[in-house]
Amino acid sequence: MKRADLDLAIQRACEIVRQSNVYIIGSQSILGTYGEEDLPELVTLSDEVDIAPVADDPNEIVADLLDGQLGEMSQFHQDNGFYIQGVGKRTANLPSGWMKRLVPVKPPGAPGTTGLCLDPHDLCAAKLVANRPKDITFVNALLDADLIDGKILRARVDMLDPNGVSGSGIPLARRRAIESVNRQNSRRAAG
Known part of the structure; x- marks a missing residue:
């Protein structure tokens, strides 16, 4: 996925939701901070953009509109090679204060619209909690490219709401964050 694709998705x-702002919750929110040319290729391979309406109802019906019109196997997907997954803003467990760190993206062809992308460290903290192999690979690629600071990531993991995660999510995310800091420090010392 490219930044131009993100711009189109936001527009x-x-x-569709008739709002001027939407949240970009998933992995492609990284394109709000970095251009695709600065990112490891595997970070931009997804053909899905997770978008949450800023104003949604408790049943997330507005998010469902996105799925229906721009989702997987839609005409939009066929025409553009990527699709929009409508989600609620509570989909990801994010560090406290995440809304203050959002990265605004204003598509050049759509004045008055803004995609509010997750800060890369908040995104990676949520991915460590999700703990899917693709999420761990994503975080490690950003760490290895020095696009994420392991110490900031560890601090963001400590800011996660333990009530928003079931099972061993937070302790496991903390362990992975500590490992990532140690790995990044070792690599820097060796380089």
Whole structure:
């Protein structure tokens, strides 16, 4: 996925939900901070953009509109090679204060619309908690490229709400964050 794809996703999502702002919750929110040319290739391979309407109802019906019109196997997906997954803003367990660190993306062809992308460290903290192999690979690629600071990531993991995660999510995320800091420090010392 490229930044131009993210711009189009923001524009179309804002049109569908009839709002000027949407949240970019998933991995492609990294494109709000970095251009695709600065990112490891595997970080931009996803053909899905997770978007949450800023104003949604408790049943997330507005998010469902995105799935129906711009989702997987839609005409939008066929035409553009990627699709929008409508989600609620509570989909990801994010560190406290995440809304203050959002990265605004204003698509050049859509004045008055903004995609509010997750800060890369908040994104990676949520991915460590999710603990899926693809999420761990994503975080490690950003750490290895020195696009994420392991110490900041560890601090963000400590800011996660333990009530928002079932099972061993937070302790496991903390362990992975500590490992990532140690690995990044070792690599820097050797380099």
